[in-house]
Amino acid sequence: MADYRKMWEELDMDLEKHDGLCEVLPMFYDEVYLSQENRPENINYYNFVISEVHGLRIKELQDSKQEGKKVIGSFCVYVPDEITLSLDSIPVGICSGSQFWVPDGEKLLPRNTCPLIKASIGAKLSKTCPYFQSCDMVVGETTCDGKKKAWEILGDYMDVHVMDLPQMKREKDKIHWIDEIRIYKELLEEKTGRKLTFEDLKEKIELVNEKRRILKRLYDFRKYDPVPISGKDALLVSQIAFYDDINRFIEMTNKLCDELEERVKNEEGVFEKNAPRIMITGTPMSIPNWKMHHIVETSGGVVVCEETCTGTRYFENEVSENANTIEEQFENLANRYLGINCACFTPNKGRIKDILKYVEEYKVDAVIYNSLQFCSTYAIEYKSVEKALKEKGIPVIMIETDYSDEDTGQIKTRVEALIEIV
Numbered sequence: 008m009a010d011y012r013k014m015w016e017e018l019d020m021d022l023e024k025h026d027g028l029c030e031v032l033p034m035f036y037d038e039v040y041l042s043q044e045n046r047p048e049n050i051n052y053y054n055f056v057i058s059e060v061h062g063l064r065i066k067e068l069q070d071s072k073q074e075g076k077k078v079i080g081s082f083c084v085y086v087p088d089e090i091t092l093s094l095d096s097i098p099v100g101i102c103s104g105s106q107f108w109v110p111d112g113e114k115l116l117p118r119n120t121c122p123l124i125k126a127s128i129g130a131k132l133s134k135t136c137p138y139f140q141s142c143d144m145v146v147g148e149t150t151c152d153g154k155k156k157a158w159e160i161l162g163d164y165m166d167v168h169v170m171d172l173p174q175m176k177r178e179k180d181k182i183h184w185i186d187e188i189r190i191y192k193e194l195l196e197e198k199t200g201r202k203l204t205f206e207d208l209k210e211k212i213e214l215v216n217e218k219r220r221i222l223k224r225l226y227d228f229r230k231y232d233p234v235p236i237s238g239k240d241a242l243l244v245s246q247i248a249f250y251d252d253i254n255r256f257i258e259m260t261n262k263l264c265d266e267l268e269e270r271v272k273n274e275e276g277v278f279e280k281n282a283p284r285i286m287i288t289g290t291p292m293s294i295p296n297w298k299m300h301h302i303v304e305t306s307g308g309v310v311v312c313e314e315t316c317t318g319t320r321y322f323e324n325e326v327s328e329n330a331n332t333i334e335e336q337f338e339n340l341a342n343r344y345l346g347i348n349c350a351c352f353t354p355n356k357g358r359i360k361d362i363l364k365y366v367e368e369y370k371v372d373a374v375i376y377n378s379l380q381f382c383s384t385y386a387i388e389y390k391s392v393e394k395a396l397k398e399k400g401i402p403v404i405m406i407e408t409d410y411s412d413e414d415t416g417q418i419k420t421r422v423e424a425l426i427e428i429v
């Protein structure tokens with residue numbers, strides 16, 4: 008690997024602490040990913056991306072900044088990438104998925120806060136995340152209470168803009184969200200000195216739709232039996248989608264899908280035919296949170312779908328390309344984004360509908376409802392999801408966990424018991 012220390016230094020990173028992170032990640036990746044058998048050839052690209060996660064991609068971001076582009080971080084799939092890209096900026100998803108950052112987060116946040124929030128704040132505070140350090144601005148949103156309050160803390164350390172996401176989906180909420188998208192656009196125009204044009208937005212709407220289509224294509228292959236790609240690898244591709252260069256990501260994921268198409272034709276799978284098919288639903292899993300997938304796929308099951316923001320919620324539903332004015336484009340954006348069914352909305356019946364639809368489509372045998380600790384919206388919504396699944400005769404268990412390994416053995420026992428009954 009090239010030497011990036013000078014770049015990290017210029018990014019004002021804590022090099023000593025960062026060395027600690029660089030030591031554990033490759034070992035962990037080897038154990039969870041490289042130990043898998045029969046992976047597709049084209050997954051090597053994603054191995055490479057991970058090996059350069061704090062290196063080459065960060066260098067690319069720095070080079071783009073030299074050319075005058077802005078880097079904009081976000082933590083939620085409601086923040087519209089189309090606007091960011093249209094204004095010559097690069098969106099990066101920076102929700103943090105590692106226990107490494109939690110202790111630093113706990114210096115400022117109560118311990119009984121969601122690990123995703125603690126890790127995000129900890130990553131900034133500890134100056135060990137080069138994505139955070141590269142951002143010209145981050146865009147938060149008013150989803151859960153924990154995040155809302157965390158943005159105030161983060162604001163002491165960097166430029167933060169908060170989008171006021173409605174919590175219901177009435178007509179007036181849509182009007183409000185269109186307005187929030189407009190405010191974000193105006194702020195970014197000010198930052199970049201550019202003006203958003205209909206043509207630029209049209210192009211980026213089409214581009215982001217293409218990215219959604221390629222992720223959908225990938226997920227469609229997981230509907231086959233035997234499954235041509237592991238759940239762990241599919242999750243990895245989704246996670247990388249949040250920060251890789253969009254054009255390269257589309258190209259490489261298309262190549263991977265071409266290979267999977269061949270595998271399906273040859274009935275070649277990573278697991279044996281009839282392996283128990285598990286769907287995971289719940290809170291997002293950002294890099295390197297591979298915990299639940301690893302447990303399932305080392306317990307005899309295969310993860311065939313994730314109804315999460317690092318799964319279907321990220322790519323389902325395209326932005327309509329049918330628009331003649333910027334106003335119509337904004338309305339189309341709002342329609343697509345408000346179609347995401349996050350538990351922070353009330354009511355949120357659409358999520359149950361989605362889960363039942365995926366159970367059918369991906370021929371799911373059992374569901375794991377995975378909720379990060381202290382995430383009350385997802386934890387509370389479990390009861391209605393459980394009821395709907397039980398009515399259909401689909402076994403489901405709820406697992407509340409964090410990023411640590413402490414409960415791995417316990418979770419494995421429960422997952423094995425679930426797999427045994429299907």
Ligand code: BJ8
Pocket residue numbers: 082083084085121122123124150151152153154290291316347349350351379381382383384385
């Ligand atoms: S659209 S799931 S990315 S808000 S897990 S921080 S909700 S306490 S991440 Fe999310 Fe957007 Fe919704 Fe998706 Fe809070 Fe829950 Fe933590 Fe969460």
